[in-house]
Amino acid sequence: MAWSAPAAFALADIIETPARLTDLAPENLLTDVTRAGERIVAVGERGHIIYSDDEGKTWSQGEVPVSVTLTGIDFGSDTHGWAVGHSGVVLKTTDAGATWELQLDGTRALELAIESREEQIAAMEERIEEAPEEQKSDLEWALDDLFFALENLQADLEIGPVNPLLDVWFENEQRGFVVGAYGMFLRTVDGGETWSDWAPRIDNRQNFHLNGITRITGGAIVLVGEAGQIHVSVDGGETFERRESPYDGSLFGVIGTGQVNEILAFGLRGNMLFSTDLGKSWRMVPNSAGATLNDGVVADDGRITLVGNGGAVLLSTNGAETFRESFRSDREGVMSVVPISGTDLLIVGEGGAKITDARGKNLQ
Secondary structure, three states: OOOHHHHHHHHHHHHHOOOOOOOOHHHOOEEEEEEEOOEEEEEEHHHOEEEEOOOOOOOEEOEOOOOOOEEEEEEOOOOOEEEEEHHHOEEEEOOOOOEOEEEEOHHHHHHHHHHHHHHHHHHHHHHHHHOOHHHHHHHHHHHHHHHHHHHHHHHHHHHOOOOOEEEEEEOOOOOEEEEEHHHOEEEEOOOOOOOEEOHHHOOOOOOOOEEEEEEOOOOOEEEEEHHHOEEEEOOOOOOOEEOOOOOOOOEEEEEEOOOOOOEEEEEHHHOEEEEOOOOOOOEEOOOOOOOOEEEEEEOOOOOEEEEEHHHEEEEEOOOOOOOEEEEOOOOOOEEEEEEOOOOOEEEEEOOEEEEEOOOOOEOO
16 A cells, blocks of 8 residues: 555546646647537647637637646537547537536546446356356356456455546437446446446456447447447447457547448558448458557548558548558557538647648648
């Protein structure tokens, strides 16, 4: 305990310290960007959240109650949005990103997970009592796994809220999910006032990291992560099925293509996986660039853009059949992207926020 206390205190400090206002926020590391109606909102390090009402030409900084690095943002409506980040924080805005409140931190997230595992253990013990003798051995192995998971969570709780949330998706102003490191997966149905541990709903016994979540055209919710994980829900997130993946490395993002039931997942070393049938079958999309891919977006005209490390900007105009590869001259990592006017892009990453053409060349 002696070694963990300073870390816990330091984490508490940055969770309780508001983000500092600075004119440099649009030039510092930004990790994700999205739209809130006509407004563009981006998140980044030190709790920075910035927003623009003129397609990224000028920026304002939101009032944020934490100083942790933020990793993901999504809006359930034009005004109601959520951001997630390190130390398991979940932030909410009701004014399109101008002001934010802390809804959840990693300590409470761990407490929810512990409560959930304890309920699973009680249910499994009851099941073992009632099971035929020939089934007891397998069920007892599963019970041991649950006890092991519980012990890990209790140990994490002693250290403090160290595990980051990595992505967020909201269907509307009430229903949404957050995902993160070591299998963190939480759902809310009341706008984040309360949360439920959703990790037991997916096949992830090794507690691999969960990196991205989205809804694709047709309504399916898709979740991707470490070790080639792909989970698909066709009932609004009540249940998920794990899909067989042709790639067993880390997947960092997933988007739809605009076509019903089509999924494009991507990640480490530029690997891209494309499915037209909700992940029942896949093909690998050729990509000679080889750069790790972090995010992607589909424009209204069907153009698909993926962005990644080393300034990678990949463009497809044929529904993800093929991509044209470009690298920005600064070679700084690009973390996220939104389309703006015409075929131009607003990208964010190591160099902050920049307006570019469709191939990632700076226009501003």
